[in-house]
Amino acid sequence: MSATAPTPNTPDLESRTVPEDHQDLRLWLRLLTCCNLVESEIRSRLRSEFETTLPRFDLMAQLQRAPGGMKMSELSRHMMVTNGNITGITDQLEKEGLVERVKVATDRRSSLIRLTAKGRRTFKKMAKSHEEWIRAMFGGLSEASRGTLFEVLGELKLLTQPQLSGRP
Structure with missing residues (x-):
């Protein structure tokens, strides 16, 4: 939905x-x-x-967690969007010098996408602010309420996952 x-x-x-x-x-x-x-x-x-946009932030977050880089197909799977979406975002970020494509020696058709030094610095600033925003939005909840909500949503996640139609 x-x-x-x-x-x-x-x-x-x-x-x-x-x-x-x-x-x-x-x-x-x-x-x-x-x-x-x-x-x-x-x-x-x-x-x-x-x-910037949330999809660009999300792509950079995925790459931050994989310093060696990721293939487009991996990014697509992790972000649950099409390869075409990943390609468009990657093209934009590459033009801005935030990511780079590195050819895979064992597969000429594949490239690894990874953050550049500028991309890592930029993402670090965004991630710090992102964390502050989330903390501020959830900060009005007591620590006990946050813990309870986390636990209950974890239960819901475990109950829901097996019901997904053939999804891992």
């Missing part, structure tokens, strides 16, 4: 429910609303403070 985050003039997904709706539906829409609100804020801040 793809939904955009609510704006001040539009109700969020959860507000569209009524008490007669099944509690699981109401829970799902509350969870989705929270995700949309957080994601919208992150997208906005990345755009205004770093003139």
Whole structure:
């Protein structure tokens, strides 16, 4: 389900429910609303403070975790988007000197994508701000509430994964 985050003039997904709706539906829409609100804020801040997008940030985050680089297919799988999306983002980041393509010696058709020194510095600044934004958004919850929410969402994750249609 793809939904955009609510704006001040539009109700969020959860507000569209009524008490007669099944509690699981109401829970799902509350969870989705929270995700949309957080994601919208992150997208906005990345755009205004770093003139970048969430997909570009996500790609750089994947590469930060793989200093040796990653193939396009690996990036595509990790980010759950098409190779075409990865190629477009990579092309932009390469033009800006943030990533580089390195040919794989054993496979002439493949390249590894990795952060440049400039890319690592840039990502480090973005990641620091990203962490601060997340901490500020979740900071109003008590430590106990954050722990409980983490545990309960972990349970939901474990219960949901086997139900995915043939997905690993």
